[in-house]
Amino acid sequence: MSEQAIRENMVKWGRSLFERGLTAGSSGNISVRLDDGYLMTPTNSCLGFLDPATLSKLDPQGRHVSGDAPTKELPLHFAFYEQRPASKAVVHLHSTYATALSCLSDVDPADAIPPITPYVVMRAGRVPVVPYTRPGAAEVKPLIAALAAEHAAVLLQNHGPVVAGATLDAAVFAIEEVEEAAKLAIITRGMPVRLLDEAAIADLDRHFKLR
Incomplete structure (x- = not known):
């Protein structure tokens, strides 16, 4: 895919994510x-009103070379890129249910989103919680780096989800699954939920090579 096509794809997905709330x-x-x-x-x-021509371009060392100034959240993006060489895209949202889950004090910090559907397991795997840091703070980078090699998705405490993927499409699909699973987890809180057991997760791993 050409750089121009990638720019247009980023605009397309940004608009889609914004318009769907x-x-x-x-x-x-x-x-x-x-x-x-x-x-x-x-x-x-605003992700709903991006311009392909003004997207920020950085060199391989992360230096700004063209376009508008980049997001302040560079540390969390580079934490994933440095620990996951196969990842080609990172998406961070403030989606309602995943962010709500990141604010709850009783979620499992090692796996905040229970295996409630096969698709969240397949596309996101276990989703740990990263301790709170100020948005844009460099301190988030080592916290994510300690998890990113084994986890393609995390929840930033009191902030929201971040997901890395092999393509932008894959990262978007995965973060959508994180949001949907978080929604299910919240609306079924207090109910006798039947989660996928370890055998079911192992079966998914055999078929889909989870990581």
Whole structure:
């Protein structure tokens, strides 16, 4: 895919996520790894109104080379890229249910989203909670880096989900599954929920090579 096509794909997915209410205002950010660097959504930009020409371009060392100034959340994006060489895209949203789950004090910090559907297991796997840091703070990078090699998705405490994927499409699909599973987890709280057991998860792993 050409760089121009990648830019247009970022705009398409940004608009789709915004219009479906998966992130509001100027929240959320998207990045894609290129052969010669990275494309990022600009700081304080609304995902619903991105311009392909003004997306931020960074060189392989993360230095801004063209377009508008990049998102302040560079540390969380680069934590995933450095620990997951096969990942080509990272998506961070403030989606309602996943963010709500990140605010609850009684979720399992090692796996905040229970295996309530096969698709959240297949596309996101276990989703740990990253301790709270100020948005954009460099301190988040080592916290994510300690998890990213084994986890393609995390919840930032009191902040929202971040997901890495082999393509932008895959990262978007995965973060959508995180949101849907978080919604199911919240609306069934207090109910006798039947979760996927370890045998079912192992079967998914055999068929779909989970990580």
